[in-house]
Amino acid sequence: MLLLFILVLTWMSPLPEGNFVGATAIAKPGCLTKCGEVTVPYPFGINYVVMPGRNITQNCALEDTFELTCNLTSKAPELFIGRGNLKVYNISDTEMRISVSIAFRCYDSYGNISENRTSWTDIPERFPLTFSQKNKFTLIGCDDYAWIRGPPGSDYASGCMGICNNPSRVPDNGTCSGSGCCQTSIPQGLQYFNITLGSFNNHGSVVSSNRCGFAFLGEEESFKFGGARDMSNATEFYIKTRSNVRRVLDWEIRDNPNILEPTVCKGNSLRKNVSISGYHCSCKEGYQGNPYLEPGCEDIDECMDNSTYPCYGNCNNTPGDYTCTCLVGYEGDGKTKNGCQRKASKFPVIALSLALVFGLLAIFSGISGIFLGVRKRKLIKLREKFFEQNGGEFMKQKLKATGANDAVTMFSTDQLRKATDNYSEERIVGRGGYGVVYKGFLPDNRVVAIKKSKIVDGSQSEQFINEIWILSQVIHRNVVKLLGCCLEEEVPILVYEFISNNTLFYHIHHKPGGMSWLSWENRLRVAAEAASALAYLHSQATMPIIHRDVKSANILLDENFTTKISDFGASRLVPLDHDQVTTLVQGTLGYLDPEYFHTSQLTDKSDVYSFGMVLAELITGRLPICAARTNEEKNLATYFVKSMKENRLFQIVEPRLLQEGTLEQLQTVAELVKRCLNLLGDERPTMKEVAMELEGLRKFTTHPWNQQHEQAPEESRSLILEVEQSDLYGVPLIPYSSNEWESYSGITEMAFQENKPR
Incomplete structure (x- = not known):
């Protein structure tokens, strides 16, 4: 047993070089720095090591809320939060990645539930960990809906719905676009959630190619939706998701009234507040190390790393920075290659400098004029392209043919941008499934509602113009009047009369x-x-x-x-x-x-x-x-x-x-x-x-x-x-x-x- 313990300590001993904010010191002296492939930087610490027949207790964390457990009884070492069952895969200077749990419900051909599992995760409130907004609540299924709720008594609850008539035709481009796969965001600061699954029709019409519905909370970037393949092979999807998808936790240092020090940030580091009562520590520019460990961050000797901090002259290290002067007989910027030039007489240098400055100004003015002209021409062509793409020519022909040129006002892009203060967020008065509505003010003092629609497919432009045309003819005191449109943007923009007294x-x-x-x-x-x-x-x-x-x-x-x-x-x-x-x-x-x-x-x-x-x-x-x-x-x-x-x-x-x-x-x-x-x-x-x-x-x-x-x-x-x-x-x-x-x-x-x- 003693031999095994010595081997473990040798394998998990502190590294000479770390990867925590460029640090050379990772953990407290005498503490383990790794559990398997996971590096554990202070303020976290491996306080518990579980081995066959023996457990080791250490005091390696800032406080008990940062303690971790390293379990050596399985095939490969595993790291867990506290003494719980949340497995840790990675710890960075602001985040932690843990395993993902998946809720699922499967049905047989008779509509009966054959397999069912709910999912919940509870991070004890004492731990300074919350679920990151990099996570998305994801539902996979063609006849399913799912709820995600916060802790009992909280106001948070959200849901997703998965509907698709033919699971075999669900796109497999890796994105969750809504067909068979639904995603929604979570609020900041969440420490607990539970997931429940349901089905609209017990998969009655899709069970042959989609037997199960799945729901989980995981990192959006690590999940790639496989479309029909994921819908048809439940076991393969479950294994793939468990192996590849992680949940991201945000961690922070929380102010502790029992600690006399106002902050745990050590020398040459800065405190950055990330919440009402939480913060991170980081080294000042020009310093490196672990900002949570004494003596804090140490000065970087830039002169020892010429590839990162170039110097083509005499290098001199200073606290947090360095200077680089040209060699004797040269002048200029020693930090730039060929920046040092041999000294010459003052008069030619001044004359040459003036000529160079005026020449550069002339060249710059010419290039700027050409650039602005080209840019303006491109902008005009782009607006013409959008006008044609959105059916503008068809609208012109229709107006001319009917002799009703005043029926629909064709607004320009510049008019509507000016009316909405360049589509300012402060002018938004509504959002819907078909666009965003802004409050606008026209030059004639009319107040209007300006709606930026979703992108219209080119094959639908004629139908879109027909709808504009028909709505412009609708004259009824109880129908919001369509005043005009703008077709010079990528998406069609409609202009209505503004209605002021809500819904x-x-x-x-x-x-x-x-x-x-x-x-x-x-x-x-x-x-x-x-x-x-x-x-x-x-x-x-x-x-x-x-x-x-x-x-x-x-x-x-x-x-x-x-x-x-x-x-x-x-x-x-x-x-x-x-x-x-x-x-x-x-x-x-x-x-x-x-x-x-x-x-x-x-x-x-x-x-x-x-x-x-x-x-x-x-x-x-x-x-x-x-x-x-x-x-x-x-x-x-x-x-x-x-x-x-x-x-x-x-x-x-x-x-x-x-x-x-x-x-x-x-x-x-x-x-x-x-x-x-x-x-x-x-x-x-x-x-x-x-x-x-x-x-x-x-x-x-x-x-x-x-x-x-x-x-x-x-x-x-x-x-x-x-x-x-x-x-x-x-x-x-x-x-x-x-x-x-x-x-x-x-x-x-x-x-x-x-x-x-x-």
């Missing part, structure tokens, strides 16, 4: 204090105006337009609280001889038509379903989907319809509406919502019918003879009183709990299963 979603869900202006009468008005605009798009526009992303977040309100339908990034034109269009499924979960989701057949009834969800939000004040609610209430659509069938409508309506609207009015709107949410599109009303019904109900509500509160029937007043006095509402109207807000952005299996047509 309907904000006024329903975010505004504290009861939303005084959003009365029953105003809700009916907003709903009627929005329905009127959608009906116009469906049946009165030059070519029918299906919005495809109707939701409360896309219904804006101007300074007078007038309704404005916005965001036509997902909209589709419907040829006059067609009543449906086959498209890739797009939309927002909770508002998405289940029939469209399953058939990919887009019709105007898809907008009707989405509008029905907006109406349900208006009269209940609830989010469309919320995983934090009970299973029965998670999906508002199914819960609303079920409440109607069980005659429980007035238990889910906002309490204030029971006071402001009659029960007959609420019942009428609820019946309209129920018809809009019908799973079969053919049995839903048209938007025109919805608009007419809402407008009729609104006129009745505002009629001078309608004194609903002063002259309400006795039974109506008694029911209102009964609802107010009873505890029918387990969840307050506003605000929602933090868990409910977090879960709204998630994906739940119930959201798809309960909306599936039967």
Whole structure:
């Protein structure tokens, strides 16, 4: 045993040269510097060595929060954090890389779970280690969703969704682009997480080529997605990921009130704060060593390393630097090759210097002029290229052919850059799936919304121009007006009128204090105006337009609280001889038509379903989907319809509406919502019918003879009183709990299963 211990100490003895900030001293004197292939620099230290039949304890770390364990009982030495099971592969001056754990869930051909493993990692709070933002939460699968959550009681929760119709066609270019592979970021300072996996359809339609779903947190740069190969061979993918992917931890020195020294940074080093209570130490320029070990960083003798610190004269080392003077009879810069020149008389040198300076100035001016001219010409050609690529010539021909040159304003790049202060981050007023929206100010003092769209494929430019053309013809007081566009940038830029009073979603869900202006009468008005605009798009526009992303977040309100339908990034034109269009499924979960989701057949009834969800939000004040609610209430659509069938409508309506609207009015709107949410599109009303019904109900509500509160029937007043006095509402109207807000952005299996047509 003694012989084995001597061999171990010899093999793990301190190295003469280290790789920690150029240090020569790595660990405390007498302490081990390596465990296998992993170098352990101070302030970390190997406090525990586990050997067959014997353990060794040392005091080699700055404090117990930096202690590590070296296990020599396996085939190869392994290094662990503290005395835990988190294996360490590398330690640098700011980071540590550890092993990755993978959660997975596999299914057999009958849809049963054949294998299942969750994943969680808990770094004790006392350790100065947090998960780096170089890590990404990654989901692999074609029928899966996954959650990553922080410690109990924290506000952090995020998720990913993996959907692909044909796993064998998932690209294998090494990037996680969204098809079969989904990634999302994590917050700074995370010390604990757990991962849970689920499936939308138990891999029923993809099990032959994708049997398992995987989720893990790992370094983004070390993971390369293999596409179809990774989807089909679960065992190979698991082994490859465990072998190649690591998790990155950030480490820091934390201020310790029990240590009298204000900092552990030693001589000739600097303290760099990296968090509220944490910092790193680094050697000053011109010094090297371990800044955490006495005596600290030592001066570099630059004169001993001519390749790194060149000197072509007399070298003289100074603290933190060095000087290099030319040899006797020469002058100039000794640190530059050929920098020392033989001394000459002063007059020729001065004359030559002046001539050289003026000559260089002349050459520089000429080159600058040529360069600026070439650059300007390239910029003009690039803008012409983008203009043609984005369909600008087609737009010009269309304007000329119809004689409507003023229908669409063609803005230049310079105009819009000036209007947005060169697309300043401070001018951003919204981000969406189809672009970023900036607030802009035109020279004529008009305030506009400028939207930079995503890149449009060249084959779609004609369709894009057609959509601009049609939207420019839409003249409706409840549709955000398209003022013009710019096609001189790489991505098309659209210019709309600016709507200043936020979204309907904000006024329903975010505004504290009861939303005084959003009365029953105003809700009916907003709903009627929005329905009127959608009906116009469906049946009165030059070519029918299906919005495809109707939701409360896309219904804006101007300074007078007038309704404005916005965001036509997902909209589709419907040829006059067609009543449906086959498209890739797009939309927002909770508002998405289940029939469209399953058939990919887009019709105007898809907008009707989405509008029905907006109406349900208006009269209940609830989010469309919320995983934090009970299973029965998670999906508002199914819960609303079920409440109607069980005659429980007035238990889910906002309490204030029971006071402001009659029960007959609420019942009428609820019946309209129920018809809009019908799973079969053919049995839903048209938007025109919805608009007419809402407008009729609104006129009745505002009629001078309608004194609903002063002259309400006795039974109506008694029911209102009964609802107010009873505890029918387990969840307050506003605000929602933090868990409910977090879960709204998630994906739940119930959201798809309960909306599936039967």
